[in-house]
Amino acid sequence: MINYKWRLNYFLLFIVSILLVTGCANNNQVELQGAGATFPYPLYSKMFHEYYKQFNTKINYQAIGSGGGIRQLANKTVDFGASDAFMSDAKLKKFDNKILHIPICLGAVALSYNLPDIGEIKLTPDTLAGIFLGQITKWNDQRLKAINPSITLPNLDIVAVYRSDGSGTTFIFTDYLAKVSAGWMSKVGYGKSVNWPIGLGGKGNAGVAGIVKQTPGAIGYIGHIYALQNKMKVVKLRNKSGNYVECSLQSVSYAADTVIPADTRVSITDTEAKYGYPISGFTWILAYQNQNFNSRTEAQARETKKLIYWMVTEGQQYAPGLQYAKLPPVVAKQAEKILDSIHYAGKVL
Amino acid sequence: MKSYKPIEFVEIKELLFKRLLFLCGCIAIVILLYLFYTLVSESWLSIKTIGFSFVFNHVWDPVRSHFGALPFFIGTMVTAIMALIISLPFSIAMALFLGEYFKEGKWASILKSVLDLLAGIPSVIYGFWGLFVLVPLIRQFEVMIGVTPLGVGILTSSLVLALMIIPYSASISREVIALVPQELKEAALSLGATPFEMIRKVILPYAKSGIFAGVLMSFGRAISETMAVTMLIGNVNKIPLSIFSPANTMSSVIANEFAEATEALYLSSLIELALILFFVTAVFSFIGRLVIKKWVISS
Numbered sequence: 001m002i003n004y005k006w007r008l009n010y011f012l013l014f015i016v017s018i019l020l021v022t023g024c025a026n027n028n029q030v031e032l033q034g035a036g037a038t039f040p041y042p043l044y045s046k047m048f049h050e051y052y053k054q055f056n057t058k059i060n061y062q063a064i065g066s067g068g069g070i071r072q073l074a075n076k077t078v079d080f081g082a083s084d085a086f087m088s089d090a091k092l093k094k095f096d097n098k099i100l101h102i103p104i105c106l107g108a109v110a111l112s113y114n115l116p117d118i119g120e121i122k123l124t125p126d127t128l129a130g131i132f133l134g135q136i137t138k139w140n141d142q143r144l145k146a147i148n149p150s151i152t153l154p155n156l157d158i159v160a161v162y163r164s165d166g167s168g169t170t171f172i173f174t175d176y177l178a179k180v181s182a183g184w185m186s187k188v189g190y191g192k193s194v195n196w197p198i199g200l201g202g203k204g205n206a207g208v209a210g211i212v213k214q215t216p217g218a219i220g221y222i223g224h225i226y227a228l229q230n231k232m233k234v235v236k237l238r239n240k241s242g243n244y245v246e247c248s249l250q251s252v253s254y255a256a257d258t259v260i261p262a263d264t265r266v267s268i269t270d271t272e273a274k275y276g277y278p279i280s281g282f283t284w285i286l287a288y289q290n291q292n293f294n295s296r297t298e299a300q301a302r303e304t305k306k307l308i309y310w311m312v313t314e315g316q317q318y319a320p321g322l323q324y325a326k327l328p329p330v331v332a333k334q335a336e337k338i339l340d341s342i343h344y345a346g347k348v349l
Numbered sequence: 350m351k352s353y354k355p356i357e358f359v360e361i362k363e364l365l366f367k368r369l370l371f372l373c374g375c376i377a378i379v380i381l382l383y384l385f386y387t388l389v390s391e392s393w394l395s396i397k398t399i400g401f402s403f404v405f406n407h408v409w410d411p412v413r414s415h416f417g418a419l420p421f422f423i424g425t426m427v428t429a430i431m432a433l434i435i436s437l438p439f440s441i442a443m444a445l446f447l448g449e450y451f452k453e454g455k456w457a458s459i460l461k462s463v464l465d466l467l468a469g470i471p472s473v474i475y476g477f478w479g480l481f482v483l484v485p486l487i488r489q490f491e492v493m494i495g496v497t498p499l500g501v502g503i504l505t506s507s508l509v510l511a512l513m514i515i516p517y518s519a520s521i522s523r524e525v526i527a528l529v530p531q532e533l534k535e536a537a538l539s540l541g542a543t544p545f546e547m548i549r550k551v552i553l554p555y556a557k558s559g560i561f562a563g564v565l566m567s568f569g570r571a572i573s574e575t576m577a578v579t580m581l582i583g584n585v586n587k588i589p590l591s592i593f594s595p596a597n598t599m600s601s602v603i604a605n606e607f608a609e610a611t612e613a614l615y616l617s618s619l620i621e622l623a624l625i626l627f628f629v630t631a632v633f634s635f636i637g638r639l640v641i642k643k644w645v646i647s648s
Contacts, residue, residue: 064608065608065609066609066611067608067609067610067611068608068609070611071611091611157497159499164579164584164597164601164605165604165605165606165608165609166411166605166606166607166608166609166610167609168609188412189412189413190412191411191412192411192609192611193411193605193606193609193610194410194411194412195408195409195410195411195412195413195415195586196585196586199585200499200501200583200584200585200595201583201584201585201595201597201605202580202584203579203580203584203605207579207580210480210580211501214480214481214484214485214488214500215488215499215500
């Protein structure tokens with residue numbers, strides 16, 4: 001009987017110690033939840049890891065896609081969302097609490113192709129739209145020859161390859177095509193998924209890259225990071241200023257070297273930037289201006305603001321290592337200004 | 350010191366056990382109904398807005414909010430039926446071999462476990478294999494016969510689907526074939542039937558309902574397969590014109606576009622696709638049940 005009692009005591013002791021240990025670990029610490037875009041996920045997880053090391057604040061980020069991030073933010077189940085495409089005015093109107101867009105870094109869309117034994121090719125906006133509209137169907141088309149006079153282009157069918165899954169990459173790419181080609185705008189338009197006139201679809205960057213690699217004559221658009229990391233052959237594209245620009249971290253960063261509106265909700269495809277790569281775009285963190293929602297504490301609100309502030313300032317140093325383009329200094333200043341407007345039920349944080 | 354359990358206690362235990370089983374059965378029904386309810390309520394917006402033309406419309410344009418399911422419906426049915434036709438001779442041959450000719454022994458058990466292993470391989474692996482091995486082969490074939498050499502398309506995905514479903518129908522059919530009573534087979538042989546005649550006239554008629562059940566199960570898998578098909582079908586939202594055309598299936602368009610579908614009508618249309626998929630599977634399983642019942646009664 002005594003033995004039995006002792007065992008019970010040990011058991012209670014065990015339970016209490018577990019409670020103590022877990023209680024200590026929590027230690028009144030704020031934990032932040034975020035959800036959204038998959039494109040910046042590698043950068044965000046690096047940033048959040050560094051942030052945790054520095055400030056001991058844990059951040060859980062679920063890369064469920066921009067759409068899911070916006071949905072979760074709308075349901076107020078996360079502290080911040082993340083998106084590759086900015087929200088339209090119509091959509092923003094549906095929210096009673098203002099949603100702020102804070103740019104974190106830049107991404108771009110590279111065009112990879114499979115032409116055996118041929119080096120770098122150049123394309124103009126018109127010919128690129130022509131290819132994806134199905135108006136240019138052979139690689140030795142006169143219009144392509146005219147841009148690439150030094151190359152003997154083969155008599156090969158062009159196979160255009162696109163992303164079959166809804167993605168920010170598709171949004172930026174179709175947004176660009178819609179800007180440079182009236183035909184594209186009226187026939188297809190832009191969005192995360194569109195009704196492609198021709199071509200083949202691959203799932204994810206890897207899917208597109210796989211089809212391009214396997215199909216002689218294929219050309220497909222790929223997130224610039226995937227293309228750079230896998231050292232794929234990419235097209236030099238003519239920008240608005242008439243320069244043929246290759247997709248690189250520098251040229252992507254330059255693309256934002258233009259006038260950006262105060263709320264940063266802008267597409268920076270086909271900008272006036274002289275050496276900017278024309279198919280570039282921001283990726284944003286989305287947060288409510290009034291941080292007092294869903295019974296959040298002021299500490300949580302403060303932490304959210306501090307984290308995002310850190311991401312646009314100190315956190316920027318981690319971008320180039322992972323092939324993301326940093327915010328140009330002017331835009332980073334704008335982002336800081338947006339963050340200043342965050343409040344907690346009217347109280348400035 | 351033997352202890353006796355009072356009879357009431359045993360009875361209560363039996364009753365509880367029976368209730369528990371009944372409850373488990375009910376849960377399955379509730380889950381099915383709830384699933385159906387969710388699909389209908391979530392797709393209500395699209396059903397209301399687009400109406401019945403959703404099923405016949407052949408344009409899928411998220412930008413302009415035109416949603417039609419026809420290309421995906423055709424893509425799904427064509428790939429699944431082709432996969433079934435390709436797989437059928439192989440799976441029945443394999444089942445006969447394992448169920449009749451080669452029932453026991455080391456090699457038979459090795460073959461059986463290989464079959465089970467094939468059934469357990471994740472579909473993304475089949476997809477990769479298809480992309481790197483089958484696609485170049487098909488492209489060479491397409492160059493030979495003079496169609497646009499894309500490599501991906503209905504034929505490629507049907508072939509991989511067939512590979513994926515062979516283990517399913519083969520292992521179910523094998524078990525049914527092994528269950529054919531020995532007396533029946535011996536009687537046929539003693540009357541002078543050759544083994545082939547015995548298989549044709551005794552085993553296959555006796556086992557046909559079981560074989561059909563296996564085929565039906567594999568068909569269900571072919572209809573709902575997502576990952577491998579997405580990787581190989583070319584993801585083109587148009588009605589396919591030949592077996593070499595790229596196409597798209599209902600499950601793969603849902604998997605592709607669901608995560609980024611932000612507009613209410615868009616999301617609702619995707620869920621309506623899921624509802625159609627639900628109906629298709631239900632109809633086939635219902636027809637299958639009827640056929641099996643009829644065959645069982647007639648034999």
